[in-house]
Amino acid sequence: MTKIFGHYMPSEMLMLWLIEAVLSFALIAVLLAFGAAGLMPADETLSDSAFQAVDVAALIALAFGLAGSALGLYRLEALLYTRRLLVNIGIVALTVLPALAVFARLFHTDLFALLASREALWLPRILVVWLLCLALTRSLFRFALRHGVFARHILVVGDHDGHGGAPTPRLDDAVFFAISGRVAPGNPLALDPETLRARKIWGIVISASARAALPTSALLRCKSAGIRVFDEIEFRERQFRRLDLDRLPPDWLVFAENTYSSRLNQAFKRGFDLVLSAAMLILVLPVMLLTALAIRLDSEGPVFYRQERVGLHGKTFMLLKFRSMRVDAEAAGPAWAAAQDPRVTRIGGFLRRARIDELPQLINVLRGEMSLIGPRPERPHFVAQLAAAIPRYHDRSFVKPGITGWAQVNFPYGASIEDARMKLAYDLYYVARRNLFLDLLILISTVRVILFREGAR
Secondary structure, eight states: OEEETTEEEOHHHHHHHHHHHHHHHHHHHHHHHHHHGGGSOTTSOHHHHHHHHHHHHHHHHHHHHHHHHHTTTTSHHHHHOHHHHHHHHHHHHHHHHHHHHHHHHHSOOHHHHHHTOTTTTHHHHHHHHHHHHHHHHHHHHHHHHHTTTTOEEEEEESOOOSSSSSOOOOTGGGGTEEEEEEEOTTOTTTTOHHHHHHTTEEEEEEOTTTGGGSOHHHHHHHHHTTOEEEEHHHHHHHHHSSOOGGGOOTTGGGGOOOSOOSHHHHHHHHHHHHHHHHHHHHHHHHHHHHHHHHHHHHSSSOSEEEEEEEOGGGOEEEEEEEOOBOTTTTTTOOOOOOTTOTTBOHHHHHHHHTTGGGTTHHHHHHHTSOEEESOOOOOHHHHHHHHHHSTTGGGGGGSOOEEEOHHHHHSOOOOSHHHHHHHHHHHHHHHHHOOHHHHHHHHHHHHHHHHTTTTOO
């Protein structure tokens, strides 16, 4: 894992992104340079066309890279499952190529005129070059995964402490971490650098029960020998990008590393929310008007649905949504939405899958009751129920609730106590490490969640 602005990201995926960006840039630049040479005016040289080719190729490669990141092309499942990879590639191509065609007509330079040339079919040529680049890099990456090139061997030091045992990697992360075993802290070979290096141990993870029993000098010798040293809480957070609720100390919020704790940064986040939510509200206004008309024609009842939710510091507010259920949906009392929920109206099913029912919450953001990014607000009835079953559940209300959040882009829809517990682990990770970089990452990832209808009910 690589720590970027306080957030852990898989270094292997960052490396893949960089390699594909550089390779696609180089290939597209060569393609454009040779293609543009024939279109240059008489007073321009081949070097002039080459410089233009470099500029445009950089923009195209960046467009492919950003679109790929937003649409999940650099998530591990896109590498492990061919069908998901092909779907993601197709959607990225359908997104980037029309955008390039539009820009080719907006900017009247010789090189953009080349891109817009129907006779030369340059956009398909660029697509073919990009696909060849992906075929090469992804094949090599999969080969490396199958042969354990990226696997880092971890040794766990300490006894079972009653919180779930060794930090066993989840299925998707098993290609990056391999637990080599567990040793007792009294074992003289546990912290011997030569022994660890002979066993090709990349890092050691110290359980909470063993931390006090290990000498600091031995740990420092391991670090000086290039062996990483983690406590179990830190390792789990790095590996899963969520907090371990069982090991969370009572004062964890005091030492959280977020950058929104100062008033200046809070003001910046509020300005970010205002500007972006206002712009989004203007852009989606036609969609909202059509949605209101469709709801009115589909079923009886109001267009908007107002529901009490718990916000910042436990204060309640009225959340706005487009109505997607029957008016009598909760005649028997509050209940979580279920898959194929019979209470959902005909148009409501589409609105929920496409997340269009959430658009009125932009008004809640403008009012200051919500933020664009944050834990999803829950109803008081469910908050009381979940807080009684899950320790530290109220800690999520330390920040404003959001329209989208870290839990929403990493975990599907939750409709049980266990699902809520897992989502809380992601929400508290955001509370601890929230900053502008993580907010932008969540916004980009939300595009993938909406497009692939992940977790919608």
